[in-house]
Amino acid sequence: MTQKKSIKIGIMGGTFDPIHNGHLVTAEEALVQFKLDKVIFVPAGQPPHKEVRKSLDSVERxxxxxxxxxSNPDFEVSKIEIDKEGPSYTIDTVREFREIYGDEAEIYFITGADAILEIITWRDAKKLAKMCKFIAATRPGYCLKKFKELHVIPNENKEPEPGKLKVYIMEIPALAISSTDIRHRVLHGYSIKYLMPEGVANYVLKRKFYR
Structure with a gap:
């Protein structure tokens, strides 16, 4: 009898304010590198530890x-966080996806390196270590000192010690693009062409966001 293959899912977390090509390249690279079955984008609802700047409305994001x-059949978008009242914690999001896809599913949480450092130092890191692995997307040349200080194991095949997080470091040149820079460019009337999908750029300009 053929053993059923467990599903491998990437959860792409972020504010996506706005989403840009760096996010999409990151998701596609994770999909290919880690042989994921799909990547689910999860726009943040109310982030627990920020924000100084008020984010665009969650429905618009x-x-x-x-x-x-x-246009990508391997990508999905979930409203799991924006439909939730109160702060959105990564452990709650991962737990919900674990309930949906079962204990046999392999879950990888994908986000920026700085965001992962915040996640693993703030809330229930030991529980998270049992529920998922992490893919930390970075720009080339990003300093990994903080990861090493936390005894996280980047890009090694051996399994971490019990209670330690498994973090894979994934360099993405396109992450030189940032949502902050895009908002700045819109505000000052600079072009955002080729920094994000054309449909998103048109939507931002039509709705007069970030002005």
Missing amino acids: YLMTVIATA
């Missing part, structure tokens, strides 16, 4: 993410 990912 969700719609932009849908527009950006619509």
